[in-house]
Amino acid sequence: MVMASVGLLFVGAVLFLNGVMLLGKIDFKAGAVFNLFVGALQVITPTYLIFTAGGDPAKILGASGIYLFGFTYLYVGIGLLAELDSTGVGWFSLFVSIMAIGYSIANFRILGDPPFGVIWLYWSFLWFLFFLLFGLKIERLTIYTGWATAIQGWVTGAIPAFLLLAGVWQTNVLTAVVLAAFGVVVFVALWPLTAGRSHLPSAGSTAGDDVTRGYA
Template sequence: MGNVGLLLVGVVLFVNGLASLGIVSGRSAAPLNLFVGTAQVVLPTLVLLQAEGDAAIINATWPSFLFGFTYLWFGLINLAGFEPQGFGWFSLFVAGIAAYQAVISAPGDPVFAVIWLTWAIMWTLFFVLLALGVQRVGRLDLGRATGWFLVLLGVPTCTVSAIFLLNGTWTTAPEAGLLALAGLAGAAVLSTLLALPRAGTRGEAGSSNAVPAEAVLAVD
């Protein structure tokens, strides 16, 4: 996806993470999603119209549509009240593509391979929450874990990466890939810990800490 679009995606993931945590409402997050989603669809279309069949340009551009449709769909769900199950199944498709991109990126760019893996995990969580309706895994509130995962990793994987790419300071060193993987693992652990019931709370599905599945829509 384009680096400028990637720059904006970080803030969308952050705000959508806050929405899934109940800090901001889905309706208040909708305009940002519609704006960035539209940009992620219109701008790649303009690029493809001028690509003249160049395979490198096409392969670098088409993934933007997956994420653009995600944000547009999220905005419409929150504004029009559409049921979220279809979005959940679409997320499974996006997760599969992201996982494939992670595999093929690993030899040449291990850092971006980890970023693709992060996005694959995010969209898998959306699928589990919204298509399968799984809200809790044992004591873990999956909606809150997803929210924290977006808050912790949205800006680093998107906005920070875009800044490095735009300034020509991106690295493909294996050591950087290992550091990125360690960051992903650390964020996953922290998200899990933050989503576990705190002392003095019931931690049940009916608790005031639970986040509705409809709020957990987001992402790259």
């Protein structure tokens, strides 16, 4: 659990960084390096957890979802450095979004963790935005997705991870309800503030930079 929580902390960091990158404040290639760091961590972590699970199906189930993040960030980092088109990441994000619904149900019904059931729904929503932005090239979602990504970095990653590491995270229905209410209010309110706004160029971007070359 501690190792998974450390990994979650850095998922929060990379989501925040990638959100800021989508908002045009960080050069894409500069952001790619940290995606590779976190991607590697999020492949090593579940591998270790599965090998040490002693065949416990619940532990293996819980660890398996981490690969979705690890492969996303490795794909993103490599794609940014190689200046690949974002379509592949976009369609992979649709797969992640669908699987995240399954992991949400598993947390509610099998693992007995309602707060992370809600957090997986956050991730399903976010990765669906990535599909729309990078897979279908709906560039008017850029700013909305950037803010949603940065906010989720704190709400679904950094803050829960820190509370877990500090031993004060509450796995109960109240936490789940608060998370759900926060998500609905914030992401609905965010839409009219950002709708239709596309990429904000960063000072460090190169001439060939375009939002659909960027990733989240």
